[in-house]
Amino acid sequence: MTELLPAPVEVPAGPLLLRPWRAGDAPAVLAALTDPSTDVWSNPGRVATPGDAAVWVARRADWSSGQIAAWAVADAATGELLGSVNLHAIDRHQGDAEVGYWTVPAARGRGVAPRAVDAAVRWGFATLPVDRVELVHAVENPASGRVAEKAGFTFEGRLRRSYRYGDGVKRDELLWARLADDDVPDLSSRS
Template identity: 80%
Template sequence: MQPLPTEVPAGPLVLRPWRAGDAEAVQAALTDPATDLWSNPGRVRTLEDARYWVARRADWSEGTQATWAVADAAGGRLCGSVSLHSIDLVQGDAEVGYWAVPAVRGRGLTARAVDAAVRWGFTALLLDRVELVHAVDNPASGRVAAKAGFTLEGRLRRSHRYGDGVRRDELLWARLADDDVPDLRSRPAR
């Protein structure tokens, strides 16, 4: 089964397919110093880079990724990105990745987006396990993982080179389809 681009409601947010018109907002978001360090593996710098980034994430045709723009449901303002990637339907596994624009960080919105994407993967793709990996030096991602119902499983030593060129230890979290998870939909955003 190949995933098809779809919208996913997430409380005050909506996960929606990427659009060509998102490129300027993506360029601004991915050149933010924190986002650039932790979440800019494609090295987006220019508007042309951002256009290419958006086009790749809007294309779900290979069936190995489902990536959404995370937008404010009321006004449509871009709040971030969330993706299920490395999708393996035979094994029923995927990984989740995300970033948030600076204006929405610390409000619990990223955990809502991650939860919505993972729930969609469990339902639409019949995934059994979704992994989340982040640098030990990025505790904000650990808070997102915990709030979104992931269980910390271990530490991966010097497992990934981040935007500053440094290989860092990472923490591995996972969420299973039958795990108990908090109901983030009922929590008010700050």
């Protein structure tokens, strides 16, 4: 039996707001996921049309499977969509989950991804029966390693040829994890 997640909720994160996805987000999602650097790392479902983006948003707005809690990452002051963050592969028996995220090109380098990942993970530890969250990324995507480190994850190892990315290449990935009792990062100085 699949245990249900709570209804989609907002999670304040300083200058950011993690909020439920809305149908009106689809055009911004299409623009973000078709950006070349986002496309290769964060678009395995191949969102390529407005219809694809609408389906993508609808799936992330629906938490009823109990397997994913997903948020739009927005600027708390303006509401501008800055990215996406989710907890997925939620396994209540093992007490773990994975985190995924992306940011729009204009939001990169501003501390958005580490703050959003940290907020989602803190919410997960407080709300779900999980005590471990994993973050994996392609070896060729070092920016994600910086996000993991800033968001309080510990590097654990290399997974050889573990995932086929948007360019069709099956790549080695780096595995990071954060435990519920790990020290939490101080992201207060980040914008």
